[in-house]
Amino acid sequence: QSVLTQPPSASGTPGQMVTMSCSGDSGNIGSNYVHWYQVVPRMAPKLIIYKNNQRPSGVPDRFSASKSGSSASLTISGLRSEDEADYYCAGWDDRLNGWFFGGGTKLTVL
Amino acid sequence: QVHLVESGGGVVQPGRSLRLSCVASGFTFKNFAMHWVRQAPGKGLEWVAVISSDGRSQYHADSVTGRFTISRDNSRNTVFLQMSSLRIEDAAVYFCARDASFLGTGGGFFEHWGQGAVVTVAS
Numbered sequence: 001q002s003v004l005t006q007p008p009s010a011s012g013t014p015g016q017m018v019t020m021s022c023s024g025d026s027g028n029i030g031s032n033y034v035h036w037y038q039v040v041p042r043m044a045p046k047l048i049i050y051k052n053n054q055r056p057s058g059v060p061d062r063f064s065a066s067k068s069g070s071s072a073s074l075t076i077s078g079l080r081s082e083d084e085a086d087y088y089c090a091g092w093d094d095r096l097n098g099w100f101f102g103g104g105t106k107l108t109v110l
Numbered sequence: 111q112v113h114l115v116e117s118g119g120g121v122v123q124p125g126r127s128l129r130l131s132c133v134a135s136g137f138t139f140k141n142f143a144m145h146w147v148r149q150a151p152g153k154g155l156e157w158v159a160v161i162s163s164d165g166r167s168q169y170h171a172d173s174v175t176g177r178f179t180i181s182r183d184n185s186r187n188t189v190f191l192q193m194s195s196l197r198i199e200d201a202a203v204y205f206c207a208r209d210a211s212f213l214g215t216g217g218g219f220f221e222h223w224g225q226g227a228v229v230t231v232a233s
Contacts, residue, residue, distance in 0.1 A: 002154075035219040037155070044205060044223040045147075045155065051219070088155050092216035097169055099145070099157035 003028060004089055006102035013110045017077040020105040022089030023070065028100060030070035032092045036063075039086040039104070048087075049074060076107070084109045112136045112222040114206045119227030122196055130191040130227055132206030139187040140164070143214025146180060146191045148202035149226075158204070161189065163212035174200075193229070201231040 005023040012018040022034060036049035047056055049065040052072065062083075065074045076083055089102040118130040132144070146158040159170045159180035168180050177196075182189045189206060203226040211218030 032216040033219065037220070039149075039155065044225050045207075045220070046223070047219065047221055050210070050221070056221075086154075090155075090157075090220065094216065096172075098171055099160065101155040101157060104154040 002103045003093060003096070003100040004091060004102035006087075006089060006105045008103065009106045009108065011108040011110055012076075012079045014079055014081060016079045017075060018079060018107065019073050019075045020087060020107070022072045022074070022102050024072075024091060024100075025070050027095040028070075028091045028093040029067065029072055031094055034065070034067050034072040035090045036065055036074050037088045037090060037101075039088060045088070079109055081109050083107060112208060114208060114222060114224030116204065116206050116224045116227035119204065119229050121230040121232060123233050124196060124198060124231055126196055127192070127194040128196065128229060129193065130204055130206075130229070132189045132191075132224055134187045134189070134206075134208065137208070140184040141212060143209035143212055143218060144180075144182060144189040145207040145209060145214060145220060146189075147205045147207055147220065147223075148200075148229075149205070150199070150202040153202075156202075159191065160209065160214040162214055167213065169215070196229075196231050198231050201229055203228050 033051045037045045052067040113135045145160045161180045179192045206224040207220040208222040209218040210221040
């Protein structure tokens, strides 16, 4: 069982908005930043959100995220076919002294 | 432009050893912590290890502690992952990633990634 919990799947049609969650506890998300990664098969993971809600340059503003307590969420608005990928949240755990990823959410654009 | 190139992957028998390398360019290597992250076939991302910018601090995932060791050579802009007593479940694509900080713990994140090196463990 992952330290960070994500729903295994999400879906939406082009133009829609989709939100995916990431749940942890006081040792990880509750006391540290959350970051989000997009993984397309056979490609290197890509950072899309860092420090809870910051977008790296080049990431469209359709991607947004937030954190509240020990949970976080990633929202993609104006869904596009190229957004179809696996999305992972990640964070440092102070009690376990390590980094942890959620199990990943597979986003399907219908 | 940050560039990370992994090498050293291959096919190895269970119980044997392998050393991965990651050569970095496009930034001042000695100023940033470095990670190894892996993804087994059909599985999610799993963090493996991190080493601070000066090499003095390392953390390893419980699943590899005692078997894998991360190290770095700042004179060669290279980070290594020495893997020993390899198991079937260690088979994965191993990514090298640069942290945004010099420590590589809670204040940082995996900012840049390499393309990965494939490790196959099979008899």
